[in-house]
Amino acid sequence: MISAESNVHLVIGSQIENIELVQIVLEESLRKLEVGDDASHAISLAVGEAVANAIQHGNERDPGKRVEVDLALDGDDLVVKVADEGRGFDPTQLPDPCAPDNLLQPNGRGILFMNSYMDSIDYSFDAQGGTMVTLRKRLGAPRPEAPAADHKEMG
Amino acid sequence: MISAESNVHLVIGSQIENIELVQIVLEESLRKLEVGDDASHAISLAVGEAVANAIQHGNERDPGKRVEVDLALDGDDLVVKVADEGRGFDPTQLPDPCAPDNLLQPNGRGILFMNSYMDSIDYSFDAQGGTMVTLRKRLGAPRPEAPAADHKEMG
Amino acid sequence: MKIETRDVGEVRILEPSGKITIGVGDVALREAVHDAVQSGSKKILVDLSDTTTMDSSAIGELVSAYTTVTNRGGQLKLLNLPPKVADILQITQLITVFEVYDNEQEAIASF
Amino acid sequence: MKIETRDVGEVRILEPSGKITIGVGDVALREAVHDAVQSGSKKILVDLSDTTTMDSSAIGELVSAYTTVTNRGGQLKLLNLPPKVADILQITQLITVFEVYDNEQEAIASF
């Protein structure tokens, strides 16, 4: 999963506490790219959901199973990949958490968060079953309060 | 390099700014293990030196070359491995930075820092030339100000 | 994350501060609501002024709390949504479920 | 890391605060010493009270600064070593090279 353009790659055990570790690395990397706090918060929330799903649903909290997280820049896009060693699932068969009947469900909003806070998310599944979600967000938009972060190297 | 007991594994490009990223992950992991601030500071300094050497001397700041960092617990020992893709060197042939003639040299103290702040450091070299340094430090010593951090899972 | 609790008349006010996310405060939020319900409180106001972020797990706890309180004949309302939290309630359409106030007196009077 | 600079009589006092490490403040330290030397200052006192850590690169800069100033007939001394920094100077035996003070008046009077 480590691509040529990868800037930071992190492999963690399937412990819930490690979600924060991923977010710390992500936020520190975004800070160096001069990404604003609001954008950084949004990306961190989305990536946290992806890692939580990988740990809970993918690896079923098996401490021997790993979650891999890859941070890269593709032009002005931040690309985050989160991969687990689970059995996969069918993302087209999920209930809509915003449907009136589902509004009071305690779960089922993680992918909605990812979709809302990123420009795109894509699932792919390994022959052996593992899930990889690729989250993408454009960073290049010039922000009024600070110089644009275009063409900066990550990390 | 990812061992079965590995808890966190980080792969970074050879940019000096990434040293801090490694230290942030390390310090956060140590905080979760309830390692005290002084011990954490010492370990972080030593690991920072190892990563700086991997980036500067090993990979010669080639942004295409990676540094891998592996954090694991072996019983009560923290074990940190730092590997680069460089050409290796002979650690037995280094000048002593504390020799009177060397005291005013601007360089040559990194390995001294590692040795001073860790219980042990070990170098191994790849057939292809890369260097791996393994830094080890016992965390288990009971500290008066807080319960001992024995048998806790890392990260 | 920590949660401060205070009572104004019959209203139990919960003030979680910092991040509420999976493993960090989601359980604390559940317990604070549970305690309120156990102690017979039927009027619960969650003041989110100092909540910096909530993930889907924290939102799930808030919804569960709402359901628990409602099922026991009580009411759970929200006070002072910071922009990031307001965003999240918008995205999840939960803004249509919760009664939200931006003034404590009004919120208390509404029960 | 940031470095505050002030002059007391002929003595230029540099006060770096925070972490001095490779890529974070080592260059700033070099520049502050360079500026002092350029401006003709021959009495330089580095107050490390607020320096939280120094790595081998920062120590290298301090040694280079010492050498530069000494070669120009000046003096560079240290003031107020926090325990972590004192440790580092002990480990590197540089404690035998630098004159160290823990009182600003005395340090200034010593030049």
Ligand SMILES: Nc1ncnc2c1ncn2[C@@H]1O[C@H](COP(=O)(O)OP(=O)(O)O)[C@@H](O)[C@H]1O
């Ligand atoms: N990495 C994954 N591996 C397996 N199943 C997954 C994964 N991610 C999501 N899912 C499935 O998709 C469902 C919806 O996920 P999500 O929208 O994040 O909500 P939640 O995690 O609260 O259930 C999950 O309940 C699970 O069945």
Ligand SMILES: Nc1ncnc2c1ncn2[C@@H]1O[C@H](COP(=O)(O)OP(=O)(O)O)[C@@H](O)[C@H]1O
């Ligand atoms: N990972 C490495 N790859 C190649 N050479 C190394 C590596 N680490 C250390 N060295 C060699 O060992 C020397 C001493 O290293 P160190 O004690 O850290 O001091 P410094 O980095 O200041 O030179 C370096 O100058 C370099 O020649």
